[in-house]
Amino acid sequence: MSYKVEEYQILSVKTYRLLEEETGEYWYPLSLFLKRILFQQNGATKYRDNPKYNKFMKVISYINPRSLAPNMPNKTWCMNTEGIYLLLQNITINKGSNKERMMKEKYLAAAQNFFGGVIPKNEQQYIGYAPDLTNYDVWSIICLTRDTTLDKNTIWKRCSKCGFYYPNTKKYFVMQNNYLSTKCKQCCGYDFVCENKHLQYIYKNDGLDLIYQLYLNSDNIIDELKKWINKGGV
Numbered sequence: 001m002s003y004k005v006e007e008y009q010i011l012s013v014k015t016y017r018l019l020e021e022e023t024g025e026y027w028y029p030l031s032l033f034l035k036r037i038l039f040q041q042n043g044a045t046k047y048r049d050n051p052k053y054n055k056f057m058k059v060i061s062y063i064n065p066r067s068l069a070p071n072m073p074n075k076t077w078c079m080n081t082e083g084i085y086l087l088l089q090n091i092t093i094n095k096g097s098n099k100e101r102m103m104k105e106k107y108l109a110a111a112q113n114f115f116g117g118v119i120p121k122n123e124q125q126y127i128g129y130a131p132d133l134t135n136y137d138v139w140s141i142i143c144l145t146r147d148t149t150l151d152k153n154t155i156w157k158r159c160s161k162c163g164f165y166y167p168n169t170k171k172y173f174v175m176q177n178n179y180l181s182t183k184c185k186q187c188c189g190y191d192f193v194c195e196n197k198h199l200q201y202i203y204k205n206d207g208l209d210l211i212y213q214l215y216l217n218s219d220n221i222i223d224e225l226k227k228w229i230n231k232g233g234v
Contacts, residue, residue, distance in 0.1 A: 027078035044077040056083025159184040
């Protein structure tokens, strides 16, 4: 088997993986991935000896032309994409200071984005996929579902007060001393702003009840619209 070294990047970390040219399958040098992306020091041994994971692993010998010794072959345990996805599903972050845990959770969320997986959040501060909006308030849902800046690379942060996840941007968290607040804007006493200028106008002019009926696609929309107009909404 021949392997091609390819660089990839997760947040600020640049590292590499191996493309098995005959099959098109990617393999990730496991100790490198654990250390650089997930900040784990236990190496590949923990997974090599576990039958849940070792079926996705093998030792690969390869030449890395980007290393300090480009003609010296590397030989290391690697895990394929399926194994990495399984590994990420079972990662728990329970050690380190608050700052260290936040950093680890942010990189875990970014890894979720990179590998395209929805991974149980376990109340972590950052996640790399859109949360279930079922229990969110209507205005949050309106703003989030109309936010054209959101994509598969969006990192979501858990508000330390209400516990809901919002995109980790100035749209949803207040800037404080050059850092985004831990509480969302709503919990800080501010409103989210909707990209849809018509809905934003209605909201700013005491039209939340009308927006709620629009959201429900209710038969009461016309009655609520009349009430809003009579209050001076337009």
